Amino acid sequence: MSSEKTEAIILRVVPFSESSVVLTMLTRDFGKISALAKGAYRPKSAFEGAIDLGCHCRVVFIKKSSDALDLLTEAKLERRFRAANKSLQRLYVGYYILELLRELTESDEPHPDLFELALWTLRKIDSADLNPGDLLDLVATFELQALKHLGHAPSMDVCATCGKTVGEMPSVPFGMISGGVLCLACRPISRQVVMLSKQTRDAMRQRINGPPGLPAVNQTQKSQRNGELRGVLRRYMSHHVGHELKMPRLIDGIGGG
Ligand SMILES: [Zn+2]
Known part of the structure:
Protein backbone atom coordinates (compact mmCIF):
# COMPACT_ATOMS: atom_id res chain seq x y z
CA MET A 1 0.00 0.00 0.00
CA ARG A 80 -15.99 22.42 -11.59
CA PHE A 81 -17.83 21.36 -14.78
CA ARG A 82 -20.47 24.09 -15.09
CA ALA A 83 -22.34 23.24 -18.27
CA ALA A 84 -25.61 22.82 -16.35
CA ASN A 85 -25.72 26.63 -16.01
CA LYS A 86 -25.64 27.02 -19.80
CA SER A 87 -27.87 24.41 -21.41
CA LEU A 88 -29.11 20.85 -21.11
CA GLN A 89 -27.39 19.95 -24.37
CA ARG A 90 -24.00 21.11 -23.09
CA LEU A 91 -24.55 19.10 -19.91
CA TYR A 92 -25.43 15.96 -21.89
CA VAL A 93 -22.46 16.43 -24.21
CA GLY A 94 -20.22 16.67 -21.15
CA TYR A 95 -21.75 13.52 -19.68
CA TYR A 96 -21.16 11.77 -23.01
CA ILE A 97 -17.45 12.69 -22.81
CA LEU A 98 -17.40 11.13 -19.31
CA GLU A 99 -19.26 8.03 -20.57
CA LEU A 100 -16.72 7.59 -23.37
CA LEU A 101 -13.79 7.97 -20.98
CA ARG A 102 -15.27 5.25 -18.75
CA GLU A 103 -16.03 2.90 -21.61
CA LEU A 104 -12.92 3.36 -23.73
CA THR A 105 -10.24 3.12 -21.03
CA GLU A 106 -8.89 0.17 -19.06
CA SER A 107 -8.09 0.42 -15.35
CA ASP A 108 -4.55 1.39 -14.36
CA GLU A 109 -3.37 2.23 -17.90
CA PRO A 110 -2.25 5.88 -17.97
CA HIS A 111 -2.89 7.99 -21.09
CA PRO A 112 -1.71 11.53 -20.24
CA ASP A 113 -2.57 12.82 -23.75
CA LEU A 114 -6.14 11.57 -23.40
CA PHE A 115 -6.35 13.21 -19.97
CA GLU A 116 -5.27 16.55 -21.47
CA LEU A 117 -7.74 16.19 -24.34
CA ALA A 118 -10.56 15.47 -21.86
CA LEU A 119 -9.70 18.52 -19.72
CA TRP A 120 -9.54 20.76 -22.76
CA THR A 121 -12.85 19.44 -24.12
CA LEU A 122 -14.76 19.78 -20.83
CA ARG A 123 -13.48 23.36 -20.43
CA LYS A 124 -14.54 24.17 -23.97
CA ILE A 125 -18.05 22.73 -23.51
CA ASP A 126 -18.94 25.11 -20.70
CA SER A 127 -17.02 28.14 -21.95
CA ALA A 128 -18.92 31.18 -23.19
CA ASP A 129 -16.87 31.41 -26.40
CA LEU A 130 -18.22 28.13 -27.78
CA ASN A 131 -20.99 28.63 -30.30
CA PRO A 132 -23.77 26.09 -29.51
CA GLY A 133 -23.69 25.09 -33.20
CA ASP A 134 -20.10 23.88 -32.73
CA LEU A 135 -20.96 21.42 -29.94
CA LEU A 136 -21.41 18.40 -32.21
CA ASP A 137 -18.20 19.24 -34.07
CA LEU A 138 -16.45 19.25 -30.72
CA VAL A 139 -17.91 15.81 -29.93
CA ALA A 140 -16.64 14.39 -33.24
CA THR A 141 -13.16 15.79 -32.61
CA PHE A 142 -13.09 14.29 -29.13
CA GLU A 143 -14.29 10.86 -30.31
CA LEU A 144 -11.67 10.55 -33.04
CA GLN A 145 -8.79 12.00 -31.05
CA ALA A 146 -9.61 9.84 -28.03
CA LEU A 147 -9.48 6.77 -30.28
CA LYS A 148 -6.16 7.99 -31.69
CA HIS A 149 -4.61 8.42 -28.23
CA LEU A 150 -5.74 4.89 -27.37
CA GLY A 151 -4.26 3.49 -30.59
CA HIS A 152 -7.64 2.75 -32.19
CA ALA A 153 -8.14 5.53 -34.74
CA PRO A 154 -10.04 4.23 -37.78
CA SER A 155 -7.92 3.69 -40.89
CA MET A 156 -8.80 6.49 -43.32
CA ASP A 157 -6.21 6.15 -46.12
CA VAL A 158 -5.47 2.43 -46.47
CA CYS A 159 -7.85 -0.53 -46.41
CA ALA A 160 -8.51 -1.56 -42.79
CA THR A 161 -8.38 -5.23 -43.80
CA CYS A 162 -5.54 -5.63 -46.34
CA GLY A 163 -3.59 -2.35 -46.07
CA LYS A 164 -3.93 -1.40 -49.74
CA THR A 165 -4.27 2.34 -50.49
CA VAL A 166 -7.90 3.38 -50.96
CA GLY A 167 -7.92 6.25 -53.49
CA GLU A 168 -9.98 9.43 -53.45
CA MET A 169 -13.52 8.78 -54.67
CA PRO A 170 -16.88 10.56 -54.24
CA SER A 171 -17.72 7.87 -51.69
CA VAL A 172 -15.87 4.94 -50.12
CA PRO A 173 -16.99 1.89 -48.13
CA PHE A 174 -16.25 2.06 -44.40
CA GLY A 175 -16.28 -1.10 -42.29
CA MET A 176 -17.59 -0.67 -38.75
CA ILE A 177 -16.09 -3.97 -37.63
CA SER A 178 -12.95 -3.77 -39.81
CA GLY A 179 -12.27 -0.29 -38.38
CA GLY A 180 -11.83 1.92 -41.43
CA VAL A 181 -12.16 2.39 -45.17
CA LEU A 182 -12.18 -0.72 -47.37
CA CYS A 183 -10.80 -1.50 -50.82
CA LEU A 184 -13.15 -2.92 -53.45
CA ALA A 185 -11.74 -6.43 -52.97
CA CYS A 186 -12.32 -6.47 -49.21
CA ARG A 187 -15.71 -4.82 -49.24
CA PRO A 188 -17.79 -7.91 -50.25
CA ILE A 189 -16.25 -10.01 -47.48
CA SER A 190 -16.83 -7.37 -44.78
CA ARG A 191 -19.87 -6.98 -42.54
CA GLN A 192 -21.48 -3.77 -41.23
CA VAL A 193 -20.34 -1.54 -44.09
CA VAL A 194 -21.60 2.02 -44.65
CA MET A 195 -20.73 4.48 -47.42
CA LEU A 196 -18.71 7.57 -46.49
CA SER A 197 -18.88 10.68 -48.65
CA LYS A 198 -15.55 12.29 -49.52
CA GLN A 199 -16.56 15.24 -47.35
CA THR A 200 -17.10 13.06 -44.28
CA ARG A 201 -13.91 11.10 -44.94
CA ASP A 202 -11.98 14.40 -45.10
CA ALA A 203 -13.68 15.65 -41.94
CA MET A 204 -12.64 12.49 -40.08
CA ARG A 205 -9.05 12.67 -41.36
CA GLN A 206 -8.81 16.33 -40.41
CA ARG A 207 -9.89 15.54 -36.86
CA ILE A 208 -7.64 12.52 -36.42
CA ASN A 209 -4.54 14.32 -37.70
CA GLY A 210 -5.23 17.87 -36.52
CA PRO A 211 -4.67 19.53 -33.13
CA PRO A 212 -7.53 19.47 -30.59
CA GLY A 213 -10.03 22.12 -31.50
CA LEU A 214 -12.44 23.00 -34.21
CA PRO A 215 -11.45 22.93 -37.86
CA ALA A 216 -12.30 26.12 -39.72
CA VAL A 217 -15.31 25.40 -41.93
CA ASN A 218 -18.22 27.47 -43.09
CA GLN A 219 -21.72 26.89 -41.72
CA THR A 220 -23.04 25.24 -44.89
CA GLN A 221 -20.26 22.67 -44.99
CA LYS A 222 -20.78 22.05 -41.32
CA SER A 223 -24.50 21.35 -41.43
CA GLN A 224 -24.19 19.21 -44.57
CA ARG A 225 -21.67 16.88 -43.08
CA ASN A 226 -22.71 16.91 -39.43
CA GLY A 227 -25.63 14.56 -40.07
CA GLU A 228 -23.57 11.91 -41.85
CA LEU A 229 -20.56 12.34 -39.57
CA ARG A 230 -22.69 11.96 -36.41
CA GLY A 231 -24.43 8.89 -37.79
CA VAL A 232 -21.17 7.17 -38.70
CA LEU A 233 -19.39 8.06 -35.47
CA ARG A 234 -22.32 7.13 -33.26
CA ARG A 235 -22.39 3.65 -34.79
CA TYR A 236 -18.63 3.35 -34.80
CA MET A 237 -18.23 4.25 -31.13
CA SER A 238 -20.95 1.74 -30.14
CA HIS A 239 -19.23 -0.98 -32.16
CA HIS A 240 -15.95 -0.09 -30.57
CA VAL A 241 -17.19 -0.38 -26.96
CA GLY A 242 -19.36 -3.39 -27.80
CA HIS A 243 -22.79 -1.98 -26.87
CA GLU A 244 -24.98 1.04 -27.45
CA LEU A 245 -23.87 4.12 -25.53
CA LYS A 246 -26.47 5.92 -23.41
CA MET A 247 -25.80 9.61 -23.89
CA PRO A 248 -25.93 9.99 -27.72
CA ARG A 249 -29.65 9.18 -27.72
CA LEU A 250 -30.29 11.96 -25.21
CA ILE A 251 -28.11 14.44 -27.09
CA ASP A 252 -29.86 13.71 -30.40
CA GLY A 253 -33.22 13.91 -28.63
CA ILE A 254 -32.93 17.55 -27.60
CA GLY A 255 -31.48 19.01 -30.80
CA GLY A 256 -29.62 22.33 -30.89
CA GLY A 257 -28.91 24.44 -27.87
ZN1 LIG B 1 -8.56 -4.48 -48.75
Whole structure:
Protein backbone atom coordinates (compact mmCIF):
# COMPACT_ATOMS: atom_id res chain seq x y z
CA MET A 1 0.00 0.00 0.00
CA SER A 2 1.33 3.40 -0.95
CA SER A 3 -0.07 6.91 -0.97
CA GLU A 4 -0.22 8.48 -4.44
CA LYS A 5 -0.88 12.03 -5.67
CA THR A 6 -2.26 12.92 -9.07
CA GLU A 7 -4.87 14.95 -10.96
CA ALA A 8 -8.25 13.41 -11.73
CA ILE A 9 -11.51 13.93 -13.59
CA ILE A 10 -14.56 12.44 -11.85
CA LEU A 11 -16.33 10.07 -14.26
CA ARG A 12 -18.88 8.39 -12.00
CA VAL A 13 -20.18 8.73 -8.44
CA VAL A 14 -22.03 5.79 -6.86
CA PRO A 15 -23.40 6.05 -3.29
CA PHE A 16 -21.88 3.34 -1.11
CA SER A 17 -23.39 3.97 2.31
CA GLU A 18 -25.12 6.87 3.98
CA SER A 19 -22.16 9.21 3.59
CA SER A 20 -19.60 7.34 1.46
CA VAL A 21 -19.29 7.01 -2.31
CA VAL A 22 -17.36 4.93 -4.81
CA LEU A 23 -15.77 7.11 -7.48
CA THR A 24 -14.57 6.20 -10.92
CA MET A 25 -11.90 8.68 -11.99
CA LEU A 26 -9.61 9.20 -14.92
CA THR A 27 -6.24 10.18 -13.47
CA ARG A 28 -3.31 11.73 -15.29
CA ASP A 29 -0.70 9.30 -13.94
CA PHE A 30 -2.58 6.08 -13.17
CA GLY A 31 -5.30 5.92 -15.82
CA LYS A 32 -8.79 4.93 -14.71
CA ILE A 33 -9.17 4.02 -11.05
CA SER A 34 -12.05 3.27 -8.68
CA ALA A 35 -11.76 4.56 -5.14
CA LEU A 36 -13.85 4.67 -2.00
CA ALA A 37 -14.35 8.15 -0.51
CA LYS A 38 -15.41 7.67 3.10
CA GLY A 39 -17.64 10.34 4.57
CA ALA A 40 -17.68 12.20 1.26
CA TYR A 41 -20.88 14.06 2.05
CA ARG A 42 -20.12 14.89 5.66
CA PRO A 43 -19.66 18.59 6.32
CA LYS A 44 -15.97 19.53 6.42
CA SER A 45 -14.87 16.30 4.76
CA ALA A 46 -11.44 16.04 3.14
CA PHE A 47 -13.10 16.40 -0.26
CA GLU A 48 -14.50 19.95 -0.03
CA GLY A 49 -17.16 19.71 -2.69
CA ALA A 50 -14.74 18.26 -5.23
CA ILE A 51 -16.81 15.13 -5.74
CA ASP A 52 -19.12 15.82 -8.62
CA LEU A 53 -19.34 14.61 -12.22
CA GLY A 54 -16.81 16.24 -14.51
CA CYS A 55 -14.88 17.95 -11.69
CA HIS A 56 -11.15 18.33 -12.23
CA CYS A 57 -9.35 17.88 -8.92
CA ARG A 58 -6.05 17.07 -7.25
CA VAL A 59 -6.35 13.82 -5.33
CA VAL A 60 -4.41 11.73 -2.86
CA PHE A 61 -5.31 8.05 -2.66
CA ILE A 62 -4.00 4.84 -1.19
CA LYS A 63 -3.40 2.20 -3.81
CA LYS A 64 -4.73 -1.19 -2.77
CA SER A 65 -4.03 -4.63 -4.15
CA SER A 66 -5.63 -5.44 -7.50
CA ASP A 67 -8.88 -6.87 -6.14
CA ALA A 68 -9.68 -4.10 -3.63
CA LEU A 69 -10.94 -0.55 -4.15
CA ASP A 70 -8.37 2.20 -3.74
CA LEU A 71 -9.03 4.59 -0.86
CA LEU A 72 -9.38 8.30 -1.58
CA THR A 73 -7.96 10.37 1.27
CA GLU A 74 -8.02 13.91 -0.20
CA ALA A 75 -9.58 15.75 -3.13
CA LYS A 76 -9.06 19.42 -3.85
CA LEU A 77 -11.21 21.06 -6.51
CA GLU A 78 -9.35 22.63 -9.44
CA ARG A 79 -12.31 23.28 -11.67
CA ARG A 80 -15.99 22.42 -11.59
CA PHE A 81 -17.83 21.36 -14.78
CA ARG A 82 -20.47 24.09 -15.09
CA ALA A 83 -22.34 23.24 -18.27
CA ALA A 84 -25.61 22.82 -16.35
CA ASN A 85 -25.72 26.63 -16.01
CA LYS A 86 -25.64 27.02 -19.80
CA SER A 87 -27.87 24.41 -21.41
CA LEU A 88 -29.11 20.85 -21.11
CA GLN A 89 -27.39 19.95 -24.37
CA ARG A 90 -24.00 21.11 -23.09
CA LEU A 91 -24.55 19.10 -19.91
CA TYR A 92 -25.43 15.96 -21.89
CA VAL A 93 -22.46 16.43 -24.21
CA GLY A 94 -20.22 16.67 -21.15
CA TYR A 95 -21.75 13.52 -19.68
CA TYR A 96 -21.16 11.77 -23.01
CA ILE A 97 -17.45 12.69 -22.81
CA LEU A 98 -17.40 11.13 -19.31
CA GLU A 99 -19.26 8.03 -20.57
CA LEU A 100 -16.72 7.59 -23.37
CA LEU A 101 -13.79 7.97 -20.98
CA ARG A 102 -15.27 5.25 -18.75
CA GLU A 103 -16.03 2.90 -21.61
CA LEU A 104 -12.92 3.36 -23.73
CA THR A 105 -10.24 3.12 -21.03
CA GLU A 106 -8.89 0.17 -19.06
CA SER A 107 -8.09 0.42 -15.35
CA ASP A 108 -4.55 1.39 -14.36
CA GLU A 109 -3.37 2.23 -17.90
CA PRO A 110 -2.25 5.88 -17.97
CA HIS A 111 -2.89 7.99 -21.09
CA PRO A 112 -1.71 11.53 -20.24
CA ASP A 113 -2.57 12.82 -23.75
CA LEU A 114 -6.14 11.57 -23.40
CA PHE A 115 -6.35 13.21 -19.97
CA GLU A 116 -5.27 16.55 -21.47
CA LEU A 117 -7.74 16.19 -24.34
CA ALA A 118 -10.56 15.47 -21.86
CA LEU A 119 -9.70 18.52 -19.72
CA TRP A 120 -9.54 20.76 -22.76
CA THR A 121 -12.85 19.44 -24.12
CA LEU A 122 -14.76 19.78 -20.83
CA ARG A 123 -13.48 23.36 -20.43
CA LYS A 124 -14.54 24.17 -23.97
CA ILE A 125 -18.05 22.73 -23.51
CA ASP A 126 -18.94 25.11 -20.70
CA SER A 127 -17.02 28.14 -21.95
CA ALA A 128 -18.92 31.18 -23.19
CA ASP A 129 -16.87 31.41 -26.40
CA LEU A 130 -18.22 28.13 -27.78
CA ASN A 131 -20.99 28.63 -30.30
CA PRO A 132 -23.77 26.09 -29.51
CA GLY A 133 -23.69 25.09 -33.20
CA ASP A 134 -20.10 23.88 -32.73
CA LEU A 135 -20.96 21.42 -29.94
CA LEU A 136 -21.41 18.40 -32.21
CA ASP A 137 -18.20 19.24 -34.07
CA LEU A 138 -16.45 19.25 -30.72
CA VAL A 139 -17.91 15.81 -29.93
CA ALA A 140 -16.64 14.39 -33.24
CA THR A 141 -13.16 15.79 -32.61
CA PHE A 142 -13.09 14.29 -29.13
CA GLU A 143 -14.29 10.86 -30.31
CA LEU A 144 -11.67 10.55 -33.04
CA GLN A 145 -8.79 12.00 -31.05
CA ALA A 146 -9.61 9.84 -28.03
CA LEU A 147 -9.48 6.77 -30.28
CA LYS A 148 -6.16 7.99 -31.69
CA HIS A 149 -4.61 8.42 -28.23
CA LEU A 150 -5.74 4.89 -27.37
CA GLY A 151 -4.26 3.49 -30.59
CA HIS A 152 -7.64 2.75 -32.19
CA ALA A 153 -8.14 5.53 -34.74
CA PRO A 154 -10.04 4.23 -37.78
CA SER A 155 -7.92 3.69 -40.89
CA MET A 156 -8.80 6.49 -43.32
CA ASP A 157 -6.21 6.15 -46.12
CA VAL A 158 -5.47 2.43 -46.47
CA CYS A 159 -7.85 -0.53 -46.41
CA ALA A 160 -8.51 -1.56 -42.79
CA THR A 161 -8.38 -5.23 -43.80
CA CYS A 162 -5.54 -5.63 -46.34
CA GLY A 163 -3.59 -2.35 -46.07
CA LYS A 164 -3.93 -1.40 -49.74
CA THR A 165 -4.27 2.34 -50.49
CA VAL A 166 -7.90 3.38 -50.96
CA GLY A 167 -7.92 6.25 -53.49
CA GLU A 168 -9.98 9.43 -53.45
CA MET A 169 -13.52 8.78 -54.67
CA PRO A 170 -16.88 10.56 -54.24
CA SER A 171 -17.72 7.87 -51.69
CA VAL A 172 -15.87 4.94 -50.12
CA PRO A 173 -16.99 1.89 -48.13
CA PHE A 174 -16.25 2.06 -44.40
CA GLY A 175 -16.28 -1.10 -42.29
CA MET A 176 -17.59 -0.67 -38.75
CA ILE A 177 -16.09 -3.97 -37.63
CA SER A 178 -12.95 -3.77 -39.81
CA GLY A 179 -12.27 -0.29 -38.38
CA GLY A 180 -11.83 1.92 -41.43
CA VAL A 181 -12.16 2.39 -45.17
CA LEU A 182 -12.18 -0.72 -47.37
CA CYS A 183 -10.80 -1.50 -50.82
CA LEU A 184 -13.15 -2.92 -53.45
CA ALA A 185 -11.74 -6.43 -52.97
CA CYS A 186 -12.32 -6.47 -49.21
CA ARG A 187 -15.71 -4.82 -49.24
CA PRO A 188 -17.79 -7.91 -50.25
CA ILE A 189 -16.25 -10.01 -47.48
CA SER A 190 -16.83 -7.37 -44.78
CA ARG A 191 -19.87 -6.98 -42.54
CA GLN A 192 -21.48 -3.77 -41.23
CA VAL A 193 -20.34 -1.54 -44.09
CA VAL A 194 -21.60 2.02 -44.65
CA MET A 195 -20.73 4.48 -47.42
CA LEU A 196 -18.71 7.57 -46.49
CA SER A 197 -18.88 10.68 -48.65
CA LYS A 198 -15.55 12.29 -49.52
CA GLN A 199 -16.56 15.24 -47.35
CA THR A 200 -17.10 13.06 -44.28
CA ARG A 201 -13.91 11.10 -44.94
CA ASP A 202 -11.98 14.40 -45.10
CA ALA A 203 -13.68 15.65 -41.94
CA MET A 204 -12.64 12.49 -40.08
CA ARG A 205 -9.05 12.67 -41.36
CA GLN A 206 -8.81 16.33 -40.41
CA ARG A 207 -9.89 15.54 -36.86
CA ILE A 208 -7.64 12.52 -36.42
CA ASN A 209 -4.54 14.32 -37.70
CA GLY A 210 -5.23 17.87 -36.52
CA PRO A 211 -4.67 19.53 -33.13
CA PRO A 212 -7.53 19.47 -30.59
CA GLY A 213 -10.03 22.12 -31.50
CA LEU A 214 -12.44 23.00 -34.21
CA PRO A 215 -11.45 22.93 -37.86
CA ALA A 216 -12.30 26.12 -39.72
CA VAL A 217 -15.31 25.40 -41.93
CA ASN A 218 -18.22 27.47 -43.09
CA GLN A 219 -21.72 26.89 -41.72
CA THR A 220 -23.04 25.24 -44.89
CA GLN A 221 -20.26 22.67 -44.99
CA LYS A 222 -20.78 22.05 -41.32
CA SER A 223 -24.50 21.35 -41.43
CA GLN A 224 -24.19 19.21 -44.57
CA ARG A 225 -21.67 16.88 -43.08
CA ASN A 226 -22.71 16.91 -39.43
CA GLY A 227 -25.63 14.56 -40.07
CA GLU A 228 -23.57 11.91 -41.85
CA LEU A 229 -20.56 12.34 -39.57
CA ARG A 230 -22.69 11.96 -36.41
CA GLY A 231 -24.43 8.89 -37.79
CA VAL A 232 -21.17 7.17 -38.70
CA LEU A 233 -19.39 8.06 -35.47
CA ARG A 234 -22.32 7.13 -33.26
CA ARG A 235 -22.39 3.65 -34.79
CA TYR A 236 -18.63 3.35 -34.80
CA MET A 237 -18.23 4.25 -31.13
CA SER A 238 -20.95 1.74 -30.14
CA HIS A 239 -19.23 -0.98 -32.16
CA HIS A 240 -15.95 -0.09 -30.57
CA VAL A 241 -17.19 -0.38 -26.96
CA GLY A 242 -19.36 -3.39 -27.80
CA HIS A 243 -22.79 -1.98 -26.87
CA GLU A 244 -24.98 1.04 -27.45
CA LEU A 245 -23.87 4.12 -25.53
CA LYS A 246 -26.47 5.92 -23.41
CA MET A 247 -25.80 9.61 -23.89
CA PRO A 248 -25.93 9.99 -27.72
CA ARG A 249 -29.65 9.18 -27.72
CA LEU A 250 -30.29 11.96 -25.21
CA ILE A 251 -28.11 14.44 -27.09
CA ASP A 252 -29.86 13.71 -30.40
CA GLY A 253 -33.22 13.91 -28.63
CA ILE A 254 -32.93 17.55 -27.60
CA GLY A 255 -31.48 19.01 -30.80
CA GLY A 256 -29.62 22.33 -30.89
CA GLY A 257 -28.91 24.44 -27.87
ZN1 LIG B 1 -8.56 -4.48 -48.75
